[in-house]
Amino acid sequence: MKSIWEATLEDNVIRIENNWFAGEKLFVNEKLQDFQVNYFSSPILTGHLKNSEGNKLRIKANIIQEFFGLNCVLFIDDEQIPLKKVK
Template identity: 45%
Template sequence: MKSTWLATYENVEIKVMNSWFHGEKMLVNGEVQDERFGAFSSNLTGHLIDSKGERKNIKANLGGSFSIHCNIFVDDKKMEVNKI
């Protein structure tokens, strides 16, 4: 089973993918920034450059009991995430 979540910060696309056989990945504008192989939950980290040229930290938390959920934070502010 594969799940994908998408968030956008300014014009930057943040995509988190979870697969039973391939682990979890976080991509920023199509480039892999973190990859893990966890059993039940995972934390992914990365960064982006905003429109002012400043570096912003990204973290994504994956976890759940019966289904996997994803939260994405940019500089500790929770983003709206859409499961696709």
Template identity: 50%
Template sequence: MKSEWIVNYDDNEIRVTNSWFSGEKLFVNNELQDEQLSFITPSNLTGSLTDKNGVKLNIKTNISGFFTVSCRLFIDNKKVELKQTK
């Protein structure tokens, strides 16, 4: 089973994917920034992006669940809503 979440933030596309066989991955503008192969424990991914003003912002995500998988995204320590596409 594969899950995917996407959000556009300050002209940056952030995509988080989760699948049984390839693990969890964080992409910013189609560039892989972090990945993990954790099957049982919740997954935490980190990365960064540059906003319109040239400021580097930290990204962190948390993927959890077994039958129903959920993803939370924080940019610069503020929660950002994601849209699940798969």
């Protein structure tokens, strides 16, 4: 089963993917920034992007096991960013 979440910040597309067999991946503008295969605990993926002013922003995504499936929470520089579940 594969789950995908996306968010856009200043023309930067952030995508988080979870696949039972392939692990968890964090992409920024189609470039892989973090990857984990972790079957028994909630992974935390980290990365970065540059905003329109050229400042480097930290990304943290946490995939959470819930009663009826998975959810994902995204933070950019310690501020939660809404995600849209694509798949």
